[in-house]
Amino acid sequence: MPNQHDILCAITWQNDQLHLLDQRKLPQEHQLMALSSATSVAQAISDMVVRGAPAIGITAAYGVVLASKAAYAADPNHWQTLIETNMQQLAQARPTAVNLVWALQRMRGCFAKISGNPVPSLLEEAQGIQQEDIDANRQMGDLGASLLPSDCQVLTHCNAGALATGGYGTALGVIRSAHAAGKISQVYADETRPWLQGARLTAWELLQDNIPVTLLADGAAAALMQQKRINWIIVGADRITANGDVANKIGTYSLAVLARQHGIKFMVVAPTSTIDMNLESGNQIIIEERAMTEILMIGGQSIAPNGAKAWNPSFDVTPAALVDVIVTEKGVVKPPTTERLATLMK
Incomplete structure (x- = not known):
């Protein structure tokens, strides 16, 4: 009998459409959205229907399939030119x-190798990206x-x-594999304000x-560490720079600082597609800032007085010096340095 994570998939291609599990509505509702255009895919990424770095990449790949379908139907001889607007839309959905x-x-x-209808070749590539991600997650889990310990x-x-991925998970993939091994x-799980991904999604997945x-x-979290009730902190990543700095959901940096203070190990789990060797350090990462209303309201209800403002960065950067180990599908980097990451990525 398959485990729940084998059949739980946030991204599926069916009947020439992309189907996304609307993660804004979990755990109360299990609602699928059927998308048939690249514009709607870009909007879904921006609106957090789908989230998590690997899942965003996979979703964008399917968005390219939909864009190519529309462009080829409009002008079979110039679809590569027509698709550019959609490519930009997808690239800008989340920075x-x-x-x-x-x-x-x-x-x-893949574009240069395609003659005729691009949809079959691009669909095969997108599905390949998703399957490779699932395989990588299982490797990272182990x-x-x-x-x-x-x-x-x-x-x-x-x-x-x-x-947050093609399936199985990165940080939760490690937790799943370790749990299966009896460890x-x-x-x-932190609740993870303001979108409460820990409360709504992680707790639900684990259960x-x-x-x-x-x-x-x-x-x-600090009180929990002070009471010596934690051995490891395990998180994912949205971008890792060449020196091992890690951008992840806001609140990750504070956990890393607390972990070092309390002698707790800190693990980052991410596929090599998350490692950006073009950026030397985390100072160069563009940090997305989202709407103030996400902080000022919960579930559509205001929790702050009228006139209050809010600062809402979606991510923070954890310096490599606070990371004990980065786990990828190609191997483990312990501790992360520029030289070790360069060797891994060769």
């Missing part, structure tokens, strides 16, 4: 996750799990599971697999 641009570049790399208690932040005794999970307010 921080490097997998988005990586996937678009990989899809573009590599990361091998680093954990028995009776391990871990803390994770945001959602880096099947919902995990307890998982703690589908009967993995024990305890939710905590983001501000409670």
